[in-house]
Amino acid sequence: MIPPAVILVRPQLGVNIGAVARAMMNFGLTDLRLVRPRDGWPNADAGPAASGADAILDNARVYDSIADACADLHLVFATAMLMRPLTRRVVTPERATEELRAVNLPGGLLFGPERTGLETADLAIPHAVCTIPTNPDFGSLNLAQAVVVFAYEWMRQTGDMPADDMKFYPGPAPMQELENLIATIDETLTANRYYSPAPGRPEAAKLTLRNLLTRPQFTEAEVRTLRGVVRILAKPRGQQDYGRALSAEDSAKAADKA
Amino acid sequence: MIPPAVILVRPQLGVNIGAVARAMMNFGLTDLRLVRPRDGWPNADAGPAASGADAILDNARVYDSIADACADLHLVFATAMLMRPLTRRVVTPERATEELRAVNLPGGLLFGPERTGLETADLAIPHAVCTIPTNPDFGSLNLAQAVVVFAYEWMRQTGDMPADDMKFYPGPAPMQELENLIATIDETLTANRYYSPAPGRPEAAKLTLRNLLTRPQFTEAEVRTLRGVVRILAKPRGQQDYGRALSAEDSAKAADKA
Numbered sequence: 060m061i062p063p064a065v066i067l068v069r070p071q072l073g074v075n076i077g078a079v080a081r082a083m084m085n086f087g088l089t090d091l092r093l094v095r096p097r098d099g100w101p102n103a104d105a106g107p108a109a110s111g112a113d114a115i116l117d118n119a120r121v122y123d124s125i126a127d128a129c130a131d132l133h134l135v136f137a138t139a140m141l142m143r144p145l146t147r148r149v150v151t152p153e154r155a156t157e158e159l160r161a162v163n164l165p166g167g168l169l170f171g172p173e174r175t176g177l178e179t180a181d182l183a184i185p186h187a188v189c190t191i192p193t194n195p196d197f198g199s200l201n202l203a204q205a206v207v208v209f210a211y212e213w214m215r216q217t218g219d220m221p222a223d224d225m226k227f228y229p230g231p232a233p234m235q236e237l238e239n240l241i242a243t244i245d246e247t248l249t250a251n252r253y254y255s256p257a258p259g260r261p262e263a264a265k266l267t268l269r270n271l272l273t274r275p276q277f278t279e280a281e282v283r284t285l286r287g288v289v290r291i292l293a294k295p296r297g298q299q300d301y302g303r304a305l306s307a308e309d310s311a312k313a314a315d316k317a
Numbered sequence: 318m319i320p321p322a323v324i325l326v327r328p329q330l331g332v333n334i335g336a337v338a339r340a341m342m343n344f345g346l347t348d349l350r351l352v353r354p355r356d357g358w359p360n361a362d363a364g365p366a367a368s369g370a371d372a373i374l375d376n377a378r379v380y381d382s383i384a385d386a387c388a389d390l391h392l393v394f395a396t397a398m399l400m401r402p403l404t405r406r407v408v409t410p411e412r413a414t415e416e417l418r419a420v421n422l423p424g425g426l427l428f429g430p431e432r433t434g435l436e437t438a439d440l441a442i443p444h445a446v447c448t449i450p451t452n453p454d455f456g457s458l459n460l461a462q463a464v465v466v467f468a469y470e471w472m473r474q475t476g477d478m479p480a481d482d483m484k485f486y487p488g489p490a491p492m493q494e495l496e497n498l499i500a501t502i503d504e505t506l507t508a509n510r511y512y513s514p515a516p517g518r519p520e521a522a523k524l525t526l527r528n529l530l531t532r533p534q535f536t537e538a539e540v541r542t543l544r545g546v547v548r549i550l551a552k553p554r555g556q557q558d559y560g561r562a563l564s565a566e567d568s569a570k571a572a573d574k575a
Contacts, residue, residue, distance in 0.1 A: 082462055084455045112455065144485040146536055153473060154480040191469070192478040197342045197370065204340055207462045208469050211449070215411060220450040222412040227402040278404055 060217050063159050064090035064167040065206055066128045066135075068181060071097045071173045077108025077116065078203030079170075084112035086210035087217075091119040092128045092167070125169065125184045133164035135185035138205060139171060140198065143179040148187040155189040156212040168209050173202050232279035240286045241269055247293040318475050321417050322348035322425040323464055324386045324393075326439060329355045329431045335366025335374065336461030337428075342370035344468035345475075349377040350386045350425070383427065383442045391422035393443035396463060397429060398456065401437040406445040413447040414470040426467050431460050490537035498544045499527055505551040 065083055070076050070093060080091060093100055100121045109116055122128035129135050136155045141147055150158070159166040169185055171177030182188055191200060191208050200208075231237075245265065248254060254261040277285070291299045323341055328334050328351060338349060351358055358379045367374055380386035387393050394413045399405055408416070417424040427443055429435030440446055449458060449466050458466075489495075503523065506512060512519040535543070549557045 078459070078462075081459065085451050085458055085462070087452045110457070110459070141484050146486050146539070147484055148481065149484050150481045151473075151478055188484075190478070192472050192476040193343050194345045194472075199368070200343055201336070201339065201368070204336075204343070204462060204465045207465045211466050211469065214450050214452075215409075218450040220409055220448070223406065223408045226399050226405055226407050226446075228404050281404070 060160060060163060061165050062088045062090070062213055062217075063209075064092050064128075064132060064165070065209075066092040066094060066125070066167050066169045067096070067202070068094045068125060068128075068169055068177060069097060069172040070170075070202065072202075073098060073102030073104025074108040075173060075202045076102060076119075077105035077110075077112075079206045080105065080109040080112040080115035080119075082203050082207045082210050084109075084115050086207075086214040088210050088213060089115060089118070090167075091115050093119055093121045094125055094128050095123065096121065097172075125181060129167055129169075129185065131165060132167040134159055134162050134166040135169060136167075136187055136189040137169040137171075137177050137182045137185045138189050138191065138209070139169075139177045139182055140190050141182065141188050145179060145182060147182065150187055150189050152189055152191055152209050152212045153216075155187070156209070156216050159213075160216060170202060170205060229278055229280075231276040232282040236279055236282045237273060237277070240282050240289070241272055243286055243289050243293075244268065244272075247289055250293070318418060318421060319423050320346045320348070320471055320475075321467075322350050322386075322390060322423070323467075324350040324352060324383070324425050324427045325354070325460070326352045326383060326386075326427055326435060327355060327430040328428075328460065330460075331356060331360030331362025332366040333431060333460045334360060334377075335363035335368075335370075337464045338363065338367040338370040338373035338377075340461050340465045340468050342367075342373050344465075344472040346468050346471060347373060347376070348425075349373050351377055351379045352383055352386050353381065354379065355430075383439060387425055387427075387443065389423060390425040392417055392420050392424040393427060394425075394445055394447040395427040395429075395435050395440045395443045396447050396449065396467070397435045397440055398448050399440065399446050403437060403440060405440065407448050408445055410447055410449055410467050410470045411474075413445070414467070414474050417471075418474060428460060428463060487536055487538075489534040490540040494537055494540045495531060495535070498540050498547070499530060501544055501547050501551075502526065502530075505547055508551070 065079060065088055067076060067079065070079075076091075076093070076096065083089065083091060096102065100119070101116070105116050106113060120128075136150070136159075138152075141149055155168070167185075168189070169177060169181070171181065189209075191205060193200065245268075254264055323337065323346055325334060325337065328337075334349075334351070334354065341347065341349060354360065358377070359374070363374055364371060378386075394408070394417075396410075399407055413426070425443075426447070427435060427439070429439065447467075449463060451458065503526075512522055530543075
């Protein structure tokens with residue numbers, strides 16, 4: 060899958076070009092093209108804003124026209140809001156990215172100058188317009204942030220990050236450990252007169268507790284931690300012992316303090 | 318659908334807080350919360366960077382702790398890369414947004430300080446970690462750009478922008494207009510000996526031409542434009558007349574030039 064080129068048309072500020080380079084590198088885009096950058100190229104303001112994405116800036120190519128910058132590309136979208144009556148297809152960044160992936164040929168995304176965006180005449184050069192969905196009352200995006208949207212879309216659609224992943228998870232504890240925890244809790248609560256004597260109420264409370272304890276799929280370490288917590292709370296006040304590993308000396312100190 | 322709060326934890330730079338406000342307003346988020354901003358609050362650098370999103374800054378609330386900032390929220394994700402071995406669910410921005418939408422209760426997104434991101438202890442406070450998929454070799458996102466990703470995701474999932482929309486499109490021309498154009502082209506090409514006499518070749522060429530002319534669903538105005546183009550090219554050189562509306566005087570001039 061070939062990531063699309065990012066083509067900045069008449070960009071005004073070097074800091075924005077640098078921020079664009081950083082955003083591209085964050086999301087795996089590499090091909091930066093500049094059409095008549097206002098302050099020439101290279102631009103001393105771009106490097107610091109790129110925060111390490113210098114390779115993108117070093118490899119950036121400069122062109123005299125949009126057509127030149129797109130010459131080798133097969134599918135190009137102009138990112139803009141279509142204001143003038145031009146019969147033109149307007150797609151979301153999601154759809155544009157899907158189409159770039161589907162054709163699987165070198166493609167590109169045009170971004171206009173900071174102040175004005177692309178002109179209507181610019182919009183007729185590529186194949187379609189792509190509009191980022193925004194707040195209708197506050198739709199003007201920073202240039203680099205517009206690039207972030209597309210770069211993120213590319214990564215979202217091409218990346219292999221699992222949508223939902225339990226990290227550092229050795230898996231749930233053996234069921235017996237969980238049963239032991241539930242039994243310990245149950246004994247402790249019974250001894251502390253937690254359960255109401257009203258008909259059905261103990262059963263309902265026990266169901267709620269069992270359910271909330273099994274649903275998180277606690278690990279063995281977590282179940283042991285919980286069992287230690289319940290055990291210490293179950294002891295008469297003053298006889299807690301900071302857990303099983305406590306020395307006799309520490310136990311004596313704890314008893315003194317209590 | 319309640320948009321999630323954006324909670325900046327110990328943010329360092331006012332310009333970033335301002336850029337975050339702008340990104341939030343661009344995509345319809347409104348609730349900005351600050352946990353112990355390094356340089357206090359308000360911060361004079363934030364306003365200019367917000368580029369008009371002052372309402373977000375004016376309504377921002379300051380908290381002493383992550384827990385305080387999240388007190389009224391029901392589902393909170395910490396945006397971070399999980400580096401330390403903590404048994405924790407890690408989801409994509411897409412999934413986190415889906416879950417926030419599904420619970421349909423006030424939720425929030427935590428973002429850490431620019432230099433370090435959230436600390437491991439911070440990650441255990443909300444319900445899960447959310448990691449933006451990035452280039453593994455260059456994953457450090459600018460704070461505002463990280464917010465853009467989530468704000469855009471929110472708009473992408475809640476917005477009603479059609480994925481693919483033909484704008485300013487009166488619809489395809491009547492079929493007869495298209496047939497007339499194809500006939501005009503065919504006559505002109507025949508007269509200019511375009512079609513090869515080899516068996517089957519004229520039919521193949523005609524099929525290609527018909528197919529490429531019907532597929533774009535040209536409007537009536539576009540079909541007429543194309544027909545005018547073909548007609549003028551069909552005329553003997555020097556007898557072109559700039560189309561039908563040309564005056565006799567202009568025709569004479571054109572003939573003089575040719």
